[in-house]
Amino acid sequence: MNDRGKRKELKVIEDEATPSEDVLRLKSTDEAVEAEPVDRLPVAPPPEEATRLDAGGTDEERRTHEPDIDVIIDAEEEARDPEEEWVGTRKPVPYGWFVLIALIVVLAVVGSTLVGRNDEPGTGEVAREAASERVEADVTAELEAEALVAEVEGRITRYLAAGTVEELLPHVRHPDRVEPLIREWYRNRNIEPREFRRLMVFEPLNIGTSTFWKSVVTVASGNGDQEELEPILLEQTGPDSVRIDWETSVRHQPMPWDEFVSERPEGQAMDFRVKVAPDLRGFYSHEFRDDQVWRGFELTAPDAEDFMIGYLKRGSDLERKMYELYLDNGKRAMTLILRLSIPEGTQSPRGVVIEKIVSPHWLIVDSD
Numbered sequence: 001m002n003d004r005g006k007r008k009e010l011k012v013i014e015d016e017a018t019p020s021e022d023v024l025r026l027k028s029t030d031e032a033v034e035a036e037p038v039d040r041l042p043v044a045p046p047p048e049e050a051t052r053l054d055a056g057g058t059d060e061e062r063r064t065h066e067p068d069i070d071v072i073i074d075a076e077e078e079a080r081d082p083e084e085e086w087v088g089t090r091k092p093v094p095y096g097w098f099v100l101i102a103l104i105v106v107l108a109v110v111g112s113t114l115v116g117r118n119d120e121p122g123t124g125e126v127a128r129e130a131a132s133e134r135v136e137a138d139v140t141a142e143l144e145a146e147a148l149v150a151e152v153e154g155r156i157t158r159y160l161a162a163g164t165v166e167e168l169l170p171h172v173r174h175p176d177r178v179e180p181l182i183r184e185w186y187r188n189r190n191i192e193p194r195e196f197r198r199l200m201v202f203e204p205l206n207i208g209t210s211t212f213w214k215s216v217v218t219v220a221s222g223n224g225d226q227e228e229l230e231p232i233l234l235e236q237t238g239p240d241s242v243r244i245d246w247e248t249s250v251r252h253q254p255m256p257w258d259e260f261v262s263e264r265p266e267g268q269a270m271d272f273r274v275k276v277a278p279d280l281r282g283f284y285s286h287e288f289r290d291d292q293v294w295r296g297f298e299l300t301a302p303d304a305e306d307f308m309i310g311y312l313k314r315g316s317d318l319e320r321k322m323y324e325l326y327l328d329n330g331k332r333a334m335t336l337i338l339r340l341s342i343p344e345g346t347q348s349p350r351g352v353v354i355e356k357i358v359s360p361h362w363l364i365v366d367s368d
Contacts (some may be wrong), residue, residue, distance in 0.1 A: 147240040149202070156217055156232060157196040159244050164191060172246040173235050174364065181252060195220035197227055208365040211236040212245075233363065245363050257301035261308055261350070269341040269355055273362045274299045276310070277333040278326065283309045286348040295319055297354070299338070310340060310354040318354065325360055335362045 159171040165182055168191065169175045172182075201216035213234045218227040233245040246252070253260075254270040279296035288294045294311045312319040325334050339356040359365070 144239065148236075148242075149199070151240045152202065152213065152215065152234060152242055153196070153199055155234070155242050155244065156199070156215070159232075160194040160196045160219060162191060163193045168246070171244055173243040177364075178246055182246060185250065185252065195224070200229070205233075207361060207363075210365055213242065248363050251302055253301065257304035258306050261304075261306040264342050264346075266342045266344045266346065269339050271337055271339050271358050272299075272301060273335070273337055274301050274310075275333045276322075276326075276336050276338070279309055283350065286351065287343075287346060288348055288351045297322065299340075299352070307350070308340075308352050309348075309350050310338065310352050312354050318357065321357060322354075325357075334360075336360055337362065337364070 155171055159168065162168040162171070165179070165186060168182065169179060172178060197218040197220060199215060199217050201214065203214045205212040205214050213236060215232045215234060217230055217232060219230050220226070221228040231249075233248050234242040235245065236242050251273070253272055255265075257272065257274075260270075260272070276297050276299060279298045281298075282291070283296055283298075284291045284294065288296065288309075288311045293314060295314050296309045296311050299308045299310045300306075312322060325336070337358040338354050339358055340352045341355055342352050
C-alpha cells in the first residue's frame with residue numbers, strides 16, 4: 001500500500017515515560033526502512049535540588065549586623081566572595097564614560113524640549129531658558145563630581161604611598177588628635193608604601209552633620225602582578241577636598257583585643273571599637289552576679305576571636321542610652337566605641353565596666 005498520500009504527523013513522547021531503547025536511523029521514504037543501531041550518548045543525571053542551610057536558633061541567637069561603619073572595616077571579608085574574583089576578571093568602566101552618557105541624555109532631553117511646539121505665545125522662549133538652565137546645572141554638577149573623584153583618587157594615592165608619619169599626616173582627619181595615636185601605632189610597626197590602582201566603590205554616608213564617603217580601592221600586591229581590595233573611609237571637608245579616617249583604615253585599638261581579654265589590665269580605662277549586643281547567655285557572676293543591679297552586653301571586636309561582657313548599672317542614664325541605640329538599630333548588634341575599664345581586684349573572668357559611650361559609630365565625628 002502506498003503511503004505517500006497520507007499526511008505525516010509528529011507525536012510528542014514524554015521523556016519520563018519513554019523506556020530506554022536503541023536509537024534507529026531512518027532512510028529515505030523511497031527506500032525500505034532499515035534499522036541501524038547507533039551508540040547511545042550518556043545522559044547526565046538530573047541536578048540535585050539546592051538545599052538552603054538552616055543556621056538554627058532564634059533570630060536573636062543568629063545575630064547579624066546591618067551596614068554601619070563596620071561595613072568599611074569588614075569590606076575586605078565581604079569582597080572576597082565573590083567580589084575578589086570579579087575584580088580579577090572585569091575592568092572598571094572609566095568615569096569619563098558616565099559623564100559622556102549623562103551629557104548625551106541631558107542634551108537629548110533638551111533637544112526634544114526645544115523641538116516641541118506650543119501654540120501659546122512666549123512658551124517656546126520660556127522652555128528654551130528652562131532647558132538651558134537645566135543643562136548648565138547638570139554640566140556644573142558633572143564637573144564638580146569629576147573634581148571630587150579626582151581629589152579622592154589623588155588623596156588616596158598619596159596616603160597609600162606615604163612612607164613616614166610626616167608624609168601620612170597631611171592626608172588624615174583630625175591630624176592633631178590622631179598624631180600621637182599614629183606615632184604610637186607605628187612605634188613597633190613599619191609604614192609600608194603601597195601602590196593605588198583604581199577606585200572600585202564610592203558611595204556617600206551621612207553621619208551626624210558631616211558627609212563621609214565609603215570607598216573600596218584596589219592596591220598592588222605580591223610582586224605588583226596582583227591586586228587586593230582595601231576599604232577606606234573619607235570625610236568631605238570642602239567642595240572638592242577630602243581627608244581619610246586613619247583609625248578605621250588600620251582598625252585602631254589601644255591594644256589588641258585578645259590581649260585585653262587574656263591579660264585584663266586593671267585600673268585603666270581604654271576606648272575600644274566593639275560590636276555590642278545584649279548578653280543572652282545570662283553571664284552574671286562574681287562582682288556582677290546580681291542581674292537586678294547589673295545589665296550585661298556581649299562585646300566582640302574585629303579581627304579577634306574572644307569576647308567579654310560589659311556591665312552597666314540598671315536604671316542609669318548610660319543603660320537607657322545603650323538600649324535606645326539598640327532599638328534604633330533594629331535590635332541588632334551595634335558598632336560603638338566604648339570606654340572600658342577593669343576595676344582593681346575584679347574576680348569576674350570576663351567582666352568589664354562600660355564607663356562611657358564614646359561614639360555611636362566606629363569613628364569619631366565632630367558632633368559626638
